[in-house]
Amino acid sequence: QRRRDLASAAEPAATLDGTPVTVAANIGSVDDARTAANCGADEAGLVRTEFLFLGRDTAPSVEDQERHYAEIADALGGRRVTLRTLDVGGDKPLSYVTMPTEDNPFLGVRGLRLALEQPDLLHAQLAAISRVARRTPVNVMFPMISTLRELREARAALDRACGSDGLPGQLRVGMMVEVPAAALKVETFLPHLDFVSIGTNDLTQYTMAAERGNPGVARLSDPLDPAVLQLIDHVCRAGRGRALVAVCGEVASDPDAIPLLVGLGVQELSVAPRMVPRVKAQVRDLDVGHCAVLAKRALTLASAADVRALLG
């Protein structure tokens, strides 16, 4: 079975009734990009660009970044690459940026909040991204947005970084939906976006008020909690016909979750590179009508345990 999955992994996946589902890879390095290509990923749905910024004494230059992003795109053979702008904060400090000590770094100056406070850093990154997007298909994606104002500021920074030539034709603009406020207000963001990608790792932690990675609250932080599913449902309904809706949190490769996500209308699953063949194989066995009935039922349940019981 595994050999058959790998052989067909390079082909795009569609459900039994013909609904296409893009299966993309989450990557953090050029090596990951090679693995993703070998595993048949349709795209890179999330490039965690932090790898270029952490563990060094000075910020990477525009040229450094351009070279790395181009190398990733080359390793993926020209498939679309989603470059997420720097997503660090108090929990992952940068030695060359002064950050205040915070009691709750996950609720503090992180993600786009930090980037907007460091305009030179953001400008350099967006300049590198726009250069790469003049040669190859690129998505730029902004993390940790809560308000339209933040998105407008990010878009203005992007326009400045692209200069008088304007936005490259192959550049699409999106944001992570990983804050409940952004999920609930997604309609207000959509006119400014080509796509959204739901970051269920953070969306779950903020919805359930349960810190990710904290074993003491692990039981609470299940992305299949109906509260999280309701937010995903809201985003999918709002996005239909207006912007592509992806999921790039870990839940996108959870075999229990995949029928629900497809049933809710998620169009792209972005997963760890080695998961791609298995996720494509599962998508090919799904019936969207059946998935939609399951999803509708899951939305009415009381707990993640009940949802998992429904699926099991």
Ligand code: PEP
């Ligand atoms: C997420 O929050 O779901 C996500 C994909 O981003 P990260 O795990 O990098 O925070």
Ligand code: MG
């Ligand atoms: Mg996140």
